[in-house]
Amino acid sequence: MTTPPDEPTAPPPQGGASSGPAKPVPRLHLNKTISVLTAVMGALLFLVAPQFLKNYGIYLLTYWLVFIIATMGLNLTIGYAGQKSLGHAAFFGIGAYTVAILMKAGFSFWLGLPAAALICFAVGLVLGFPALRVQAIYLAFATLGFNTAIWLVMRNEEWLTGGTFGINNIARPSLFGLSLDGNLAYYYFVLAVALATSALLWGLLRSPWGKAFTALRDNPIRAESLGIDIRNYTLLSFAIGAAYAGVAGGLFASLVQFIEPAPFAVSASIMMYLMVVVGGAGYFLGPIVGAAVGVVLPEWLRDVPGVANWYLPMFGAAVVLLMVWLPDGLLSIPDRLRAKREAKKASMARAQAAGKWGAKS
Amino acid sequence: MTDFLQLFFSGLATGSIYALAALGFTLLWQASGTINFAQGEFVMLPAFMLLGFMAMGAPLLVSFVLTILLAVLLLGWVFKRGVVDPLLKYGMMPIVVATIGLSIAMRNGVRAGYSAEAHPFPSLFADKIYNMAGVTITLQDMGTFALAMVMVLATQAFLAKTVTGRAMQAVAQNTESASVLGINVPRMIFYTFAINAVLAVAAALLVTPTYLAKFDMGEGLGTKAFFAAIIGGFNNSRGALLGGLIVGVCENLAAAYISPAYKDAVALIIFMVVILFKPQGLLGKKEERKV
């Protein structure tokens, strides 16, 4: 058999607006050393940073870590498994309220946190079922409805959640007698949880499950014809994503020590969605960048002299510009640069070849 | 009974405003696959544009015309060319997030740049009340309903009966075939965005006199319009009208007969029921899963 030709012949037309789906931006295959180095450097930075920060800075950093954990879960659901989820904050809230309610009832935080994860896993499974029946945009609406329903329960069921008054005086746990009450101690605890959950997610995505999720995202019909049970993987993508949000919510409850329904409304889900997409959906480190944009950037902007009330419109405008410039998110920058270089090389090669054979008569 | 009728009619008025916003929302989706999370702000901004023009000294009618022109330019042309066109081929995610950013920018931009206060807004209708068979209806409500219905029906007639309108429908149903038929697809899509801008201006004119112009007036309205569009049928323009009216009436009735706290929950509950049992909406058609 001769070597396959390099020239593409007419590809089949695909439906959709304008020029059809964009060609995938090839992912950089960073060699292992660079990846490991980046991870280690990142971890070191997180370990050392608090030494240079005041109390509020440490608190903000902890806040950021909590949202990294939450958005990691959402990144699995929408980034790796290609589902639509505009209700992630509901799980965040369920996790927070689970821990708060259990602790108020006298149970330990160490029971509350796993309980939050398990409950959210189960509820996430349930939310996955509509995903099996409805497509894309309608799924997004369904998750939105789900979030609003949960938020309404949080707001109205005072006997359980304290209603709009919320639950306050949520304690921070102690670990083996060591109190995690101080901001610094709690920060390191949350960091440990973040590292552990990231490692677990990394392992999951590296395993065959990771490929199955990608197949589900990119071509569910083909995936099915290859024996991939898209039903199970769809449900799991919601359940695991929800569990991560639940853990984050539990950590959130003890961090802010007072919870009420507002941070778990649809607007919060929309912000989380924004974080994942801006960071880069389907990129492992996307949530770190995305959560920074969503949590740290507005705070930083607010402190810039002269900005005052304009920090929010600036943030909004920044998001719009970012999306127009980098639709695949911030972490797609290396891939884009590489794609540009390859395209340049390819077109130079074509020009050379054309020059060699001379102009066609 | 008269109470019920009163609530019903004023609910129709509110609902018809939702219908305007929902219609534009649906048209954008059908024509270009754009989910505009900033639709509520698209109604809010023209309200402030009008106030701004009037503050600069222009008379009401002139300000109104200028507002329409500016809205079509910004919310139609700039929005389409600047935000939607570059992002269309990347699927739903970037456009959704871009419009989220847009809504944040618009809402808070007005707050920071104009005012955080609520401003009175000129009404198109005089402050008259009519009494028909014991039912009290304001001129505002009647006029709102009539005007909104005229706009919705005019839009639908335009789409169904004119050459341009049918071309726009063709683009919405099948962009490939439409362009093969020689239809200028980008221009048709632009007309959709322009119509959305005009509908948003109309909604602004009708809703702001009652609720006053405030930077955050778009939030609730946008959400309701969103729900209304889905309840009625997201891939069907008539659905937007039906959805809007249903939400408007049910809200009003619920607020009076159940409790005001449940007013906002009504749209949500209807929405959830529809999503669970007929996700394509009351008038919508089922969309096939494509390979």
Add this chain to the structure above:
Amino acid sequence: MTAPLLKVTDLKKAYGAIQAVDGVSFEVMPGEIFGVIGPNGSGKTTLFNSILGQISPNAGAIELHGKTITGLSPLELSRRGVGRTFQTLQVFGKMTVRDNLIVAAQEHQGSMLGRLFAPPDSGLGAKADALIDQFRIRHVAHSLAGTLSYGQQKLVDIAMAFMAEPDLVLLDEPCAGVNPSLVGGISTLLKNLNRHPKFGKKASFVVIEHNMDFVMDLCHRIMVMVEGRVLAIGTPAEIRGNKAVLDAYLGN
């Protein structure tokens, strides 16, 4: 007399008033390459989709290894050893070629939970490499499938269908849109896969194609469909000499 691998009996499928498939019956023997040809609209694709569980037929039976498979989902069919290629390219664009092949077979071994703890390639690395070499796409094995040329993606598509060692492979226009210089190569490749499989037993193929030379050269037997019905089934020589077939084609 060996039992047929695939047996289709009196299959019928209507779309409204149009009878797309109107009582089609045929058998495919183990290891046989069976071609399906016919003018556009003759019902070939509907037949295919019925066998593959994409649509449910109105009447008739489909049996694999003597067991009824009518109405089973694509997922279940894949588990029973049925593979397929698609007419429009269906590779996973954001995965490497090698990963495409691995994912094509990973769900056929072990359990769901087991896969969570299995190595990334599920032990299928060697198999994938063998197929990559057989298809001569080693030089793009680690490229993202979406960046390949159309012809290369077609090869990956075909390779994916074979990873899970299917007993029956349905190929939907494997030469569509492919550069003519590559068609001969695909034919040779398919013959090798059929007669000298690297793993698994010899699979049967059912091939829809419009390229006459390709079909005549590749297939053991050919079925001609016209307007939803079977016009003739026979060897390439028999079909070539069949007057009714010639009429049907010239008549169109």
